[in-house]
Amino acid sequence: MSNFLFLVNIGDDIVSSVNITKLVPNRKPTSPKFCDFKLGVYIQEESSVAWKKLDEVYFDGNNNIQLKSSDYKLKEGQIAVVIPSEINEKLKHNPCKLPKPISRQLDSSPVSERATISFERKGVFSSYQGDYPFQMSKAKGTFLCFDSLVFQPEKGVINKLVFINIFSQELKEKTKFTVNRVNTSSKETIKKQKYVYNSAAIMNVEYKNDMETAFYSKDSSGIPIFISYHKGFKSNLSVEHSHPPSELFFGNNKFFAQQVLKKNWLSILP
């Protein structure tokens, strides 16, 4: 398993950052304590299918690296893909597909190849342990999640769905995709947001106490992050991603069950 990380500009003066350490995330006490690597930073313009390398970042004697979206002047909805890479790997300037990230697993200890992905607004931070699996970035896929993380009954709280897509393989063209919010009872569409491969769809999501809703895309897979904050006050932020539907199941047939669940929903949604 190896995973990408990402920075994103979601507007509203919110800055995203990636924090990562060279201390091995999970290891046996007899294995090395450190794993040295560098970070490649790539972007793709909305209308382009070529990647552009923006940066190569090294630990330079420190144990930790922090990258910020504001350092790369990203446009709203634009993402920068952060790729943990071997120190000696030559990272191309304009590749047509992204290099595969390294794994930081040194022994049989299970490692989630994550970093702390933080969002900061008016000096207040919120974070989660995030990643984007390389395996997921190779397939087109579909997306479905529910609105559990939108439960914010206080007036004045703004919720945003930030739907991240990374497609690491070669693209011939960029098609406009749509992520939708629907009422799970009536199946009526409440909101739509356009996006393209290798970008973030950002949707303001109002909490409705009398309605359960779902988000889906029949065009691509992606990772949904939900961000909440109060619009008027200096309040705490909430940032978390929702589980993929496979996590509702345990054991050998969890991915088969996910297929059935997605088919049941996507076949009845507009």
Added chain:
Amino acid sequence: MIKKIKEKLPNNFKKLLRHLYFFNNSVPYSYFQPSFDQFNLSDFFLFRCDNFDTIFIADNNLALLSAKPIECRHIFYFYSVSGSRCGRFEVTTDLFHYHLKINSQMTGGELIGGFIHQTIYSDDSLKKETEFSSEKLLFQHRGYTGYRRKGGDSYCYSFLHGNFGSMYIKNGKLLSLSRQRALHSYTPQIQIKINKFYEFYFTNPTSKDLKLDITLTDQYNKSHNVLSVKINPMGSYKFDLASTSKDLIRNISWTTRLPIGRAIVFENDGIMFDVFHS
């Protein structure tokens, strides 16, 4: 040679071998699973009724699978930091999600501790909606826990998804598929910030005492073991860390016999807080 032997082994036997300590001492779960009716698993979640409001978003797995409302009996079991049961709450609804506001009445007056989520469906609906699967379908509850500081400037809940546990109730007793294996050293991908107050919550989802050793690493790469404790079975433990500019602490690691030994972290600055899984 070994590869050829492996190819000829039946899948179930290969899975059993992978779970044997001799071949892999990092498998987080037991090989053997119970097969009683309505068996379902839950992560081990944290409640805080001290100076926080806690809310839990519980999934109705069968309704979500079937894309239609199905009546579900949600049962929540609460455990004190020492691992003894302190409360139970149940509710029946056909919604896709149930929002549980946790209060100290539910937790038997305990202010902090762990809890799990279990579901029961009618045998008819369970059989009808899962008949597509030749193997028995196991539901897992990973839910979302939201925390909000009481009476302060916290206008919104800060949410966490479930992380680890695989716990269940059988004949009224709390059990778990989680197992302790070899020692593992876990380092969260965070940098300790200066002038913050951290609370690290560790839970023990196993039936044995869990030994926890915590190490802090400073900016000169000097590491100091600062704590060694035992956490009761099904219990929890809180480690407090106040970071100052004097001690130059940058990273924290811990060693346990859990192959994935994560913690829930509250990062506080006195007014605002951030909560996340390590």
